[in-house]
Amino acid sequence: MNPVDLPPPVVRRTTAQVDAEALQQDLRARVDGEVRFDTGTCAAYSTDASNYRQVPIGVIIPRTVEAAEEAVAVCRKHDAPLLSRGGGTSLAGECCNTAVVLDWSKYCDRLVSVDADNRRCVVEPGIVLDDLNRQLAEYGLQYGPRPATHPNCTIGGMIGNNSCGSTAQAYGKVVDNLHRLQVLTYDGTRMWVGRTEAAELDRLASGEGRQAELYRGLAALRDRYAGLVRERFPDIPRRVSGYNLDSLLPEHGFDVAGLLTGSESTLVTVLRAELELVPVPAHRSLVVLGYRDICEAADHVPAVLEHKPLALEGVDRRLVHYQRKKDLNPDALTKLPEGRAYLMVQFHGDTREQVREKTTALIDAASGAADHTWYDDEQQMRELWLVRESGLGATARVPGEPDAWEGWEDSAVPVERLGDYLRDLKRMYEEFGYGQPSVYGHFGHGCVHTRIPFDLESAEGVARMRAFVEKAADLVVAYGGSLSGEHGDGQARGDLLAKMFGPELVEGFERLKGLLDPGDRMNPGKVVRPYRLDENLRLGAGYRAWEPDTAFSYPHDDGKFSRAAARCVGVGKCRSLEGGVMCPSYRVTREEEHSTRGRARLLFEMVRNDSPVPSDWRSHEVRDALDLCLACKGCKTDCPVNVDMATYKAEFLHHHYAGRLRPRAHYSMGWLPAAARVVALAPRTVNALISLPWVARAAKTLGGIAPERDLPLFAEQRFTDWWRERGGPRGDGRRGEVVVWPDTFTDHFHPAIGKAAVEVLEAAGFRVKVPQAAVCCALTWISTGQLGIAKRVLVHSIDALREDLRRGTPVVGLEPSCTAVFRADAPELLPNDPDIERLREQTRTLAELLVERAEDWDPPAVDARALVQRHCHQYAVMGFDADRELLKRAGVTADVLDEGCCGLAGNFGFEKGHYDVSMACAEAGLLPAVREADATTVILADGFSCRTQVEQAGAGRRARHLAEVLAAALRGETPGPERPSRPGPRALLRPAAMGGAAVGALTMALLLRKRLQGRSQGPTAGR
Structure with a gap:
């Protein structure tokens, strides 16, 4: 091949001169998908999990692969830069750009075919790794590489980054597990590529057209750079930096799919992938070896590798310390052996005996370890x-x-x-004043992960960060290593590739880019001809955040809302589709804006002074993104950096609607505690009225309530009224006094729960008190963002509790969401009130109180099976350990669901416009589990929302509170299944039960009906 056939280097064109309006119109006309150029969407996609930020031109969410191909054609017509994106968890900035973003993750997520005999499958790029492996499980197969983001990373993103994960120790990187790729160049050339025999290469290169030109160019690049590739590419398993020119070498079969893997959307768009699969291990074990420090642990890696593990990971003491401080994985941390650093070694095999032999052999040979432990139980291994x-x-x-x-x-x-x-890296940390950050990672492949306390908000700090990274790059090159061992180059390391490969190979990368994307339209400024590593920073020397006054105190963010809004680091755990609570609306909509991360991004954009999102509380972009937030608080626990979107939403609504009319649901449900007290004057009449279809329709319309919902019926006798009639406290109180908190839901809707709790607590030896004054935790005002009123309500309630709090009397919460207010929200709304702090410390759930204060009390034997739906706020704030213990002591075989939020979530599921999302959340796990439960299984749910969702969803079951189940057992009753029943208006309107006020209320309702009917027949009825 003549030298003239060598492709020229790409010419950098990073500035996008695009008529965005014309581009958007063409995309809408031609692309089967969602075309979004609005400010909110662009803000949500402005960054990934890196330090970088670039607002995109727009976002396309194609419904099919063919629609994505059409989108590329439209972008080509308008000369618009393009960026393919998967899960958006990239750490080097490769998933943010001033380009049109093609998001595959919502619709293009199909497992197209499976060839079990040849262990291959074809997938679309948006399929999530864990979802793929769940579908492959029936064949006994899996995709081998498994990054830590496996619950939410997509296969397309893994191909773009040449992902690895811990199992790459045995299976290799993505490039080692691909058979073919179907790719599309920016100029519209679509082809399947893979390993290419010499004869096939000659045939392809000798033809006419663009595909032949590409193969000729690739062959020329191979011939020109083969020697340099063999010389300069480090011979280590984790070389991810640079383009995979080594895949073109004869010894690698001229593998064009391998060449394009790890190219980070800078060369082609991947349409489909044919993956090579591996068997799911029949048996596994996990050995944890303890060492004196992480460097010593690293010294022993070669010896451990002789045992051929499935995975070999390193963890230092600081990572363990950080997890203890953040209360992450507390049970697992207790299973670690003695030591200040650890090697975690996994083995796999066909039989348990085979795995144990490998395990024993390693333990016997691990003379350098200070201590060890090992497990072969799947649950324990998963936790560790x-x-x-x-x-x-x-x-x-x-x-x-x-x-x-x-x-x-x-x-x-x-x-x-x-x-x-x-050791050298740690000396560099000290030299630059960064202390001793945690180091951990895939030690079996020599890959090190770390986060460093860079100052990214001052010119001096940014300059120091760059100096450190440049010196660290020199250090890695001196050790014969790779700048990136897993996460790619993007912008963070593209600027440094010449240090690793030398200028000639970097020119080879530029020629490859020039061959496949001569116009520099594919993710420009990443990998080659890159932006500097210290530009486009998400913070940067010029970052100046808007710092508004707030109602909450944000004690974990130095009292600054701007820091809370910047808390998200983009890991994307909120985009996982199974397990935990976070994020229910994303699981239903698959929308970035409806993930915790997406909402956090918009709040961050709101506090910037240079963002398309205005820096004020009136932002409709933020309001719209928060609309489908269920305020479940799942993110407060599930998010690894503890983003608390429920609090941020309440704060935003508080300011957004200040001084103007709110949505009707904020009045009807935000003021529910006050309305319930009025209803208590004639509950039977109100129940009868709202059971009349036309009254219910009118009430729901006026209250902004979803027409599909049934309005809950009020109790005929409140819990507090029963308490007063009962005559107050009873019992010897040998265990002391407790206050049972009469929350609105227990008091006005399910008073039987309060009565049951009193019965149980007295049987356990407590003297029970109930506040005599009208009190409330202010939950409904908090969740609707009426924080000024919430504070006043809390102050009033504290006045009623003050004497008991100062005596140290425990407060027992029966409704988890109200209990969570006392444990979390109230201290942040009223941070300087010592009695609020006492309330936080003294508030307990029923189970917590009985487990902590009545250790020697034997609960009544329930001896039943229960399906348990944890309330989201209990999961996030109080935890469920005490409930597990109490259920166990009561003989309950508990199946605690890990199926996410029930979907009702307080006022959310009742609000007009939220019904479909609410029910979809429930159908994702809770309701199918309820329907499948045996008829003798008790459905246990302490939350009013959870019980209401079960009852109203047509599952034919009634959920019960823990207090009810224990009280029934005390009475010797069998806690069998209960069917929901809802009396009709005739039953509720028995004349003997209706006083004068009730008749008057009914008369007013009838007059209102007549008036409404008259209006509907008037000349404006058709408007």
């Missing part, structure tokens, strides 16, 4: 493995520690030199 997989989130936003950032999180060196490399 989370200690390692939580690393990225655990090292970010650690309480009491300076903020730490990526930027040098992914280097890799030969394993035999790993210990020395870590």
Whole structure:
């Protein structure tokens, strides 16, 4: 091939001169998908999990692969830069750009076909790794590489980054597990590519057209750079930096799919992938070896590798310390052996005996370890493995520690030199004043992860960060390593590739880019001809945040809303589709804006002074993104950096609607406690009225309530009224006094729960008190953002409790959401009130009180099976350990669901416009589980919302509170299933039960009906 056939280097064109309006119109006309150029969407996609930020031109969410191909054609017509994106968790800035973003993750997520005999499958790029492996499980197969983000990373994103994960120890990187790729160049050339035999290469290169031109150019690049590739590409398993020119070498079969893997959307758009699969291991074990320090642990890696593990990970003491401070994986941390650093070693095999032999052999040979432990129970291994997989989130936003950032999180060196490399790296930390950040990672491949406390908000700090990274790059090159061992180059390392590969190979990368994307329209400024590593920073020297006054105190963010809004680091755990609570609306809509991360991005954009989102509380972009937030608080626990979107939503609504009319639901449901007290004057009449269809329709219309919902019926006798008639406290009180909190839902709707709790507590030896004054936790005002009123209500309630609080009397909450207010929200709304702090410390759930204060009390034997739906606020704030213990002591075999939020979530599921999302959340896990439950199984749900959702969803079951189940057992009753029943208006309107006030209320309702009917027949009825 003549030298003239060598492709020229790409010419950088990073500035997008695009008529966005014309582009948007063409996309809407031609593309089967969602075309979004609005400010809110662009803000949500402005960054990934990196330090970088670039607002996109627009976002396309194609419904099919063919629609994506059409989108590329429209972008080509308008000369618009293009960026393919998967889960958006990239750490090097490759998933943000001033370009049109093609998001595959919502619709293009199909497993197209499975060839089990040949262990292959074809997938679309938006399929999530865990979802793929769930579908492959029936074949006994899985996709081998498994990054820590496996619950939410997409296969397309993994191909773009050449992902690895811990199992790459046995299975290799993505490039080692691909058979073919179907790709599309920016100029419209669509083709399947893979390994190419010499004869086939000659045939393809000798033809006419663009495809032949591409193959000729690739062959020329191979011939020109083969020697340099063999010389300069480090011979280590984790070389991810640069383009995979080594895949074109004869010894690698001229693998064009391998060449394009890890190219980070800078060369082609991947349409489909044919993956090579591996069997699911029949048996596994996990050995944890303890060492004196992480460098010593690294020294022993080569010896451990002789045992051929499935995975070999390193964890230092600081990572463990950070997880303890953040209360991450507390049970798993107790299973670690003695030591200040650990090697976590997984084995797999066909039989348990085979695995145990490998395990024993390693333990016998591990003479350098100070201690060890090992497990072969899947649940225990899964818990322990989370200690390692939580690393990225655990090292970010650690309480009491300076903020730490990526930027040098992914280097890799030969394993035999790993210990020395870590020693030199730690000396560099000290030299630059960064202390001793945590180091951990895929030690079996010499890959090191870390987050460093860079100062990214001053010119001096940014300059120091760049100086450190440049010196660290020199260090890695001196060790024969790779700048990136997993997360790619993007912008963070593209600027440094010449240090690793030399100028000639970098020119080869530029020629490859020039061949496949000569116009520099594919993710420009990343990998080659890159932006500088210190520009386009999400913070940066010029970052000046808007700092508004707030109602909440944000004690974990230095009292600054701007820091709370910047808390998200983009890990994307909120985009996982199974397990935990976070994020229910994303699981239904699959919309970035409806993930915790998307909402956090919009809040961050709101507090910037240079953002398309205005820096004020009136932002409709933020309002719209928050609309489908269920305020479930799942993110407060599930998010590794503890983003608390429920609090942020309440804060935003408080300011957004200040001084103007609110949505009707804020009045009807926000003021529910006050309305319920009025209804208590004639509950039977109100129940009868709202059971009349026309009254219910009118009430729901006026109240902004979803027409599909049934209005809950009020109790005929409130819990507090029963308490007064009962005559107050009883019992010897040998265990002391407790206050049972009469929350609105227990008091006015389900008073039987309050009565049951009193019965149980007295049987356990407590003297029970109930506040005599009208009190409320202010939950409904908080959730609707009426925080001024909420504070006043809380102050009033504290006045009623003050004497008991100062005596140290425990307060028992029966409704989890109200209990969570006392444990979390109230101290942040009224941070300087010592009695509020006492309330936080003294508030307990029923189970917590009985487990902590009545250890020797034997609960009544329930001896039943229960399906348990944890309330989201209990999951997030109080936890469920005490309930598990109490249920166990009562003989209950509890199946505690891990199916996410019930979907009702207080006022959310009742609000007009939310019904479909609410029910979809319930159908994702809770309701199918209820329907499948055996008829003798008790449905247990302490939350009013959860019980209401079960009853109103047509599952034919009634959920019960823990107090009810225990009280029934005390009475010797069998806690069998209960069917929901709703009396009709005739039953509720028995004349004997209606006083004069009730008749008057009914008469007024009838007059209102007549008036409404008259209006509907008038000349304006058709408007």
